[in-house]
Amino acid sequence: HPFFNKFFEKTNELQxxxxxxxxxxxxxxxxxxKIAKRHPKLPIILGHLKESAINALKECKNIYVETSGTLPDFIELAVxxxxxxxxxxxxAPYYRYPTQIAIVEAAEISKxxxxxxxxxxFQRFISQK
Structure with a gap:
């Protein structure tokens, strides 16, 4: 929506x-x-890693995904x-921390x-800002 254009321009500028x-x-x-492509310096995190978020991750380097409410298979695809x-x-508090950690641990990826x-x-992500 055009109302948000100034907001995205400023957040892009400030990264x-x-x-x-x-x-x-x-x-x-x-x-x-579409927002990520228009604002390439804007780091965008997509919550709830699903198939459509995987496709966005493929297409745009300033898109990140987070693992809440996902399945190990989607984590493997994103990795x-x-x-x-x-x-x-x-x-949290919608999902429980131990459950979400267990989902990451269940993914067939390296330690x-x-x-x-x-x-x-995330430590690297926030230190860049």
Whole structure:
């Protein structure tokens, strides 16, 4: 929506990250992908790693995904695209931390990669800002 253009321009200029709840309708990864492409310095995190978020991750280097409410299979797919842009998410208090950690642990990826997802990627992400 044009109302948000100034907001996205300013956050792009300042390289401030934005986390979007990704789902359907106004929060679909397809619509968010358009914002990411128009504002290439804007770090965008897509919440709730699903198939549509995987597609956005493939297409745009300033898109990151977080793992709340996902399945190990989607984590594996995202890691196959770029393990450095997969961030742990819990969506607490809606989901429980132990459950969300267990989902990452259940993914068939290396221990090194799990460590990156659980905390190293986010540490690097926030230190860049």
């Amino acid at each position: 401030l990250p934005i986390l979007f709840h990704s789902g359907d309708g106004f929060s679909s990864p397809g619509l968010i992908l 196959g695209i770029d393990e450095d842009r997969v961030l742990f998410g819990s969506d 090194k990669c799990k460590k990156k997802i659980l905390y190293e990627n």
